[in-house]
Amino acid sequence: MDIELTQRHRQIIAIVRDRGPITGEKIAEELSLTRATLRPDLTVLTMAGYLDARPRVGYFYAGNPSADLLSRLLRGHLVRDYKSVPVVVQGDATAYDAVVAMFLEDVGTLFVVRESGILTGVLSRKDLLKVAMGQPNLREVPVSIAMTRMPNIVTVEMSDTMYDAAKKLVDMQVDSLPVVRPAAGDRGLEVVGRVTKTTVTRLFVELGSHWSV
């Protein structure tokens, strides 16, 4: 239950937080109100999750339910459950191959890998535009020339929260993050997924649809 706190609600919460467990009579006394006047407020605050009532003991402060809810909304979603399939090219692919892959796979960023999916680089649309300005024949340019390379790549892991991923996208001003895990035998990081601004936007809309009135 989501409620708009009144001035009196805030006073009650402050008293219970500082002095709880405290009886209803004591709270009423403190506010110079009758127990009967106070009763509906205590009921509302208990139902809304701010207070806990124990028979014969009194009221306890139970926390701020909207802060808990917000924190659960933000931290309760893992990369593992929202990541999409990564689109990868090998390091010896040409810039032309990369343009075709971006177009056919409908992505704005490619991950460049070696062997069985070990991350070596990230190639964005603008990386390709930049190389195209200097060398019009994209069939002669390997992607490795145009990409941002390890260890300068910002990544996330399966167990990271979507909030961590969104924060990295915003802080680092990139569109896409490879989801990685350590490859066996210390060979580097294996690409197992991708989180993009679209992934975060989709989660945002999904959350909104659960909460619409």
Ligand code: ADP
């Ligand atoms: P665009 O360049 O198309 O605007 P981005 O903003 O994602 O796309 O990329 C900006 C630059 O950052 C590019 O040079 C790209 O190679 C690099 N880049 C993209 N994603 C990452 C990442 N996860 N980690 C490090 N660098 C990245």
